[in-house]
Amino acid sequence: MQPRNMSMSGVVDLAAVKAAGEAKAKAEQARAQRQEEGPDAGTDAGSLVVEVTEATFESDILQRSAEVPVVISFWADQAEQSKQLNATLERLAAEYRGRFVLATAEVYANQMLFQQFGVQGVPAVFAVLAGQAMPLFQGAAPEDQITEVLDQLIAVAEERFGIVGAEVAPGAAAPQAAAPPRPATPQELALSAAHEALDAGDLGGAIQAYKNVLADEPANVEAKLGLAQAELLRRVEDADPQAVRQAAANAPGDVQAQLSAADLDLVGGHVEDAFGRLVDLVRRSAGEDRDAARLRLLELFEVIGPDDPRVAAARTALARVLF
Incomplete structure (x- = not known):
């Protein structure tokens, strides 16, 4: 079975932008601390593989995911394929x-983790970045495809979260000393200010x-994601959910009522419902109404x-109704 495409989004998470900013700050702090502690501090070669349990999940996974991408392999003792992976x-x-x-993580010894990650079977491989979990692939896969997924994960960790693992030299017991953190660029400062405004509720x-x-x-x-989230939150901040949903049910042809209901669907985590509502609205409308539904x-x-695979599926459905 080939690995599924990675989803850097996972479930709907309107705190993703904030998490990325916090992760970057924590990563810079961790690098600075390793430099102060000297060459004996940090990740040694023996700690690159850990056996996680429910008791050690926070320290082994969540805390470390602010400094380095953490790949979690769910396996079972009786599944030879998972042991080979x-x-x-x-x-x-x-x-x-x-x-x-x-x-x-052995699934039978960690049933709670098994359920929390929504594992459907073993082997199953996930990643955690800045405390956010995402699926990587299910089942066995050729090594070249595994390395392709790992390279993609590492690139996203650095570009989106500023997370770069401390390199371990071949055969060494400790990593090389980390370089001093570089000063933030004007663009990074502007992005940080935007995150802070979003976190403070200053949507405008x-x-x-x-x-x-x-x-x-x-x-x-990151800015595109933040802008889309901020605009969505501003649209729903004063909405009465019950009234919005009732209006959409009473007037299937009212474009604004359907747009508002789709926003609420998405914020509530009903992603497929939001996408399906708007695809159907595009199908049933024309002219400016159709354009408004498509743009939303x-x-x-x-x-x-x-x-996200839900986006890919909705894009395909949208193409069918447009063309």
């Missing part, structure tokens, strides 16, 4: 020399701040993220 991942952890940490200020970042960096993924659907795609 673990052997491959352990070897890759050594070869990648600290750019990710591998945690193995956050929207303008994210737009300022995008004016200089139109391809900034594209905005909600930004909130979830392009890598």
